[in-house]
Amino acid sequence: MSKVYDVIILGGGPAGLTAGLYAGRSRLSTLIIEKGQDGGQIAITDEIENYPGQIVEGESGPSLIARMTEQAKKFGAERCSDVIKSVELEGDVKKLVGAKGEYQGKCVIIATGAFPKPIGCENEGKFTGKGISFCATCDAAFFEDFEVYVVGGGDSAVEEAMYLTKFARKVTIIHRRDELRAAKSIQEKAFANPKIAFMWDSVVTKVDGDELLSSMTVKNVKTGELTVVEADEDDGLFGLFGFIGYNPNSKLFEGMLDMENGYIKTDDNMHTNIPGVFAAGDIRVKSLRQVVTAAADGAIAAMQAEHYVSNH
């Protein structure tokens, strides 16, 4: 029979690690299970400049995460690498079955995150964080006075394109059709914005550059014509933002937890519809997916877990 932890945290991003820190500090026996490297989305973010107190020049996502991991460990949270394949969440002891073993906890905090859908072009991985971004709030400031391209035609793409015009000198929306999916009211604002241009019926097929993104191939899906877009010579680089939807990491919990578009519904205290099961961070239905809101969710979830364990 394996050990029954007070709390098992699934996911080692900012929400999971903060939950680990707070749970460990509350003297709960705590296990954080992460399938890959800690950090989630910020592990691929070159610089973090909007997390409060994060003002060290050139501070990267991985270094912030390394400190969060260290802090959770300092307060006694155990960390294990495994891929969870199935879960049993009902009852007083929750069971998580992974590739390497079975884990039991009195409560579970789900912090598995949501991941932007990749643009789907050649060399994308090589230039992610080096010109390609999936977060305008995080990275827009790095493109002050540069040219920026946005892939997508939904509310996110168009709203984020408008946000990017506060920084970039020109923003071109590349959309695979000849009309936007975004709400009409959002479209109207974008069409009225002189800094926004459009490439219709187009998809990015390849990105390139030396260290940083400086060229891409765009295909017209109607004519098949290929256009190579090069960075302005004086700039030497441009930005490419992908907003073609997100994939919440919630498949494991389908049919068990209440969800909206794959995101887990919670109350303000991170409770899901199952007692002793909490959700924190990007996996939740929420309005702002950022490190600071994930960390806040993690802290709340851990304190609620502490109340739950004390009362059971």
Ligand code: NAP
């Ligand atoms: P979305 O509505 O699913 O739109 C995704 C966009 O990306 C669509 O225009 C789609 O093109 C395009 N796309 C999808 N896959 C693609 C691919 N492989 N290559 C190129 N383009 C691709 O996603 P979202 O904009 O992230 O919005 C998600 C949800 O949040 C929506 O319900 C949206 O209304 C909501 N939201 C609301 C607000 C707001 O109300 N202010 C803001 C942001 C998001 P097609 O149009 O051709 O399918």
